[in-house]
Amino acid sequence: MIKKSIGLLAGMLVTFAVYAAGAQLRASHPDTYTVRRGDTLWDISAKFLSKPWLWPEIWQANPQVQNPHLIYPGDVLNLSFINGPTLKLVPGVHSSDDAVPAIPLSELGMFLKDMRVMKSEDVSSAPYVVGMEEARLRGTPGQNLYVRNLQAEPGQRWAIVRPTHVFRGFEQGDKNDAENEIVGHTLDADVSMVRSPWSEDFRNDGHYGRGDDLGVEVSVIGTAETLRTGDVSTLLLLDSTMEIRKGDRVMPVDDHPYDPYFYPHAPKSVSPHARVIAFADALDAAGKRQVVALSIGKQDGVENGQTYAVWQPGETIADDVAGNSWRRGTSPDVTLPEEFVGHVMVFRTFDRVSYGLIMDSLRPVHRGDTLRMPE
Known part of the structure; x- marks a missing residue:
């Protein structure tokens, strides 16, 4: 009224x-x-x-x-x-x-606060969980964790993180070449926490070899407080979103990782290699209000609030009408038109990678979908 x-x-x-x-x-x-x-x-x-x-x-x-x-x-x-x-x-x-x-931050939940992209060596050398009290295989809130290589004071709080993706770059020449690509390799959850180099999933990335290491994504899965210090420090697990395992890393808590406000706006330009490369909370596809990793970052001029249109590349199929559908290999290939999927807005950026929230979608968003100006 x-x-x-x-x-x-x-x-x-x-x-x-x-x-x-x-x-x-x-x-x-x-x-x-x-x-x-x-x-x-x-x-x-x-x-x-x-x-x-x-x-x-x-x-x-x-x-x-x-x-x-x-x-x-x-x-x-x-x-x-x-x-x-x-x-x-x-x-x-x-x-x-x-x-x-500007956007429904409450709907992001844990995904707005649990992702970082760091140098691989910084993740590998970080303090790590070596065991849990009573020789438990998994740690849950209220239990003690035992951590090595931690320089801390009693009462100090820490983030418990787990490596989830390795981002790799495959450059063909000019850094602006559309053939250049950044991909996100999922880490094997059974072994990635214990040893590095990380066990990566190379399936279906379209490349051979390891590519340039652009950093490791870690997800914050809990917080803990220092009880006792030493060669092996004792930490009390205060909260967690999943069970803690041996090999999970311990890092400083980031109290203010995000801007207080996000303003959706179009970018000045879009890099030719801008694509969706990984999901924060999905396996094969993502939809509205889910978080995706993008192959562009601060070095590409990306800033929080930039909004992109997501397009799905057209599938290449055999034109059986123009060819002979009864004889394999005789039908010419034809590429179908690309399809508009939805819009994604960036809410956190790193040097070569950024994270975006899918604002709206007509169909599922997949890895490899391209980003364009939101027109």
């Missing part, structure tokens, strides 16, 4: 220009929308704009707005057509801690 008070609202209206060439209005847009709890900027902008990632253009048209990312439940968006389409934001009464986020 819109509360009308001319005197109160006269100084509170903020007008946003919507540029037809950029942030195009949807044909089915509402004239008025009241922000609800649970909304996100992506969801709200999709109600008005055909390209939700262009939401920042609306804010940027109003440099006088101190905190353009902060809108709240109860705020009202009114669409008017005086000298062109404009959006008017009528602020409501709200507290400072219930602002609408």
